Amino acid sequence: xxxxxxxxxxxxxxxxxxxxxxxxxxxxxxxxxxxxxxxxxxxxxxxxxxxxxxxxxxxxxxxxxxxxxxxxxxxxxxxxxxxxxxxxxxxxx
Numbered sequence: 001x002x003x004x005x006x007x008x009x010x011x012x013x014x015x016x017x018x019x020x021x022x023x024x025x026x027x028x029x030x031x032x033x034x035x036x037x038x039x040x041x042x043x044x045x046x047x048x049x050x051x052x053x054x055x056x057x058x059x060x061x062x063x064x065x066x067x068x069x070x071x072x073x074x075x076x077x078x079x080x081x082x083x084x085x086x087x088x089x090x091x092x093x
Contacts, residue, residue, distance in 0.1 A: 028063035028081045028088045036082035039064075045085040051076065063088060 029036070037045070042064050043057065050071035057066050063079040070076050075093040080086065 025061040025063055025065065026079050026089045027061070028079060029083045030062070031083050033059075033082075036064075037085060042080065042082065042085060046078075046080070049087075051078065 036042075039057065043054070046054070046057075046066060046068070051066065051068040052071070054066050054068040056068075057064070059065070059082075060079065062082070064082045065080070066076075066078050068076055068078070070092060077091040078087060079089040081088050
């Protein structure tokens with residue numbers, strides 16, 4: 001394989017890797033942030049769901065995302081619909 005061809009292949013592979021990283025968060029809503037629950041409202045809903053020890057609370061794409069523990073003590077990365085507060089994706093260790 002020619003060096004130029006190898007370079008093109010490496011650049012294409014890098015671009016695909018970056019695209020998959022950027023699309024890691026699910027799509028939670030298409031509504032604008034003005035329609036979202038406030039962070040305070042969302043944190044209250046999350047607490048009522050039983051999540052505790054929230055290490056990270058952030059906006060990730062069109063979602064609220066947390067890193068916390070479940071009521072059973074398991075580590076969880078959870079994506080929420082910021083309009084309704086519903087769980088969109090729940091990754092529990």
